[in-house]
Amino acid sequence: MSQLLHNVNQRTQMAGENRLELLLFRLQNGQIYGINVFKVKKIIPCPALTQLPYHHPHVVGVANTMDGPLPILDMLSAIQSGKVTEPRKQQVIVCEYNRRMQGFLVQSIENIINLQWSDILLPPKGIGHRHYLTSVTRYNNQLVEIVDVEKVISEVTPSAMHMNAQLNDDFESLKTAQVPRKLLVVDDSVVARNQIKRCLEEVELESFLLKDGLQAYEHLMQLAHEGKDINQEYLMMISDIEMPEMDGYTLTRKVKADPRLAPLHVLLHTSLSGVFNKSMVARVGADNFIAKFDANELAQAVLDHFRLRSTQG
Template sequence: MSSLLHNVNQRTQLAGENRLELLLFRLQNGQLYGINVFKVKRIIPCPPMTQLPYHHPNVVGVANTAEGPLPILDLLSAIQSGRVSNPSKQSVIVCEYNRRQQGFLVDKIESIVNMQWSDILLPPKGIGHSHYLTAITRIDNQLVEIIDVEKVIAEVTPTSETMSSELTDGFAELSQSTTPRTVLVVDDSVVARNQIKRCLAEVQLESVLLKDGKQALEHLQELVKDGKKLNEEYLMVISDIEMPEMDGYTFTRKVKEDPSLKDIYILLHTSLSGVFNKSMVTRVGADNFIAKFDADDLAQAVLDHFRKRSLPTPQ
């Protein structure tokens, strides 16, 4: 495990051309799963845990670590596929999501694989809305399921989507602005898309929701092909970074390199908060970046751009 830990620590700086590295692991159900190495802080044997009263049933306990209390979640239970029989014999993948560290019990660490985002596909249609998949892929003829961890965490510790009155008042002051009030939201997680949609709706902004960068790029290209001006259609684009088929880095770069698309404002909004390579944001030409999910931070970023676009054009 120490060699794999070394690899994880070395590879968290990866930010390539539509590439990612997946840490592969298995749960006690035997299925192969994957998680983006960017989100992995470390891998540890299951530590001693304290049981908290009235805790969520999917939380096995809380471990005391050098970085503070670490809630440890039974991922098998969270995705409704059983329960871990003996947590003390499990490994823990410590990840950072939405500005918080979270441990996930896993049965076996397999390996790290380097892949193209184009090989990461959306789950097949027809499997319903209650599943916990955000994407799938195949490695050596094995199906790899990529779990919508944001959905798992949201069910355990829901995030507040209420924004401060100062921000809602700020949007109210712009009620007469002729600036478009529609935002293009690009995210593969249904939880994240709906969080952003509800946040924007609270300040009377509309959303168009797409699932990945490829869909978003084709959508923008189609609008231009139809003779429409993007800045008359949208206030801005809010895009995740981790997405199947085309990630947010590649989407942003392709938009900014296209003279007919480059003027659209792109805010990258991602749960890759702890290991995020900010130099990559500048390199691909994104206009702004914030970490998920804080309603006030998101609203402030949108409000700042809304105000800027609503200013009279200098003569």
């Protein structure tokens, strides 16, 4: 299994090129799923598990690892009906999401595939709102479902959504500032979009929500073609990195390459944490980078730019 994940650091060279690599895995239902390789730290056989009282039904236990306690979540239970009957015979994908280490119990690891983000499509319409997909693709004539892991984790361990009172007071002091109070928010996860929307609403800021980088780029280009001043339309743009059609790195690079759009302040907001992503901020021209999801940290970043804009007139 280590052979599958060796030289992952070299794979980061694809970032900003609108490409990604997916680790494919199967659950006991036989369906094939995908997860971005950048989020995967390692793959291990399921270790001995300790049961915790009052644990969430999707959590099969906690493993004691060299990196500390690791909660193990039954992916089959989380996204489908059913439950793994013999956890110790399963594999565990160890990932870092939203600043936390998390293990996902899966039946088998299939492969790693290299794709264009343009090959990754939004889920088909008509499947309802209770699904756990951010996107889909095809591999060897099979449908690959890319899981909205943020939605899964948020149901097991919800993030704190409210900011501290001081930040509310700071925003209140700028209420009369003559700057736009609308932000462009781009994220393929419905959970992430709603988290940001609620955070902004708490300080009376408006959000315009889009699902992927291509939608956002086409929207911004339309405004530019209409002769709109982008800095009068939006206070800033908050964008995820992993998105179908066009990733956040590519979106940022295209925005900053167009003189009509370049003044737009771009904050990359992603569950892909780490030093590598911070270095990519400079590479693609983004103005800021924050790992998901901390309401106070996000609000502070928005406040800092709001205050800067208010002093520029």
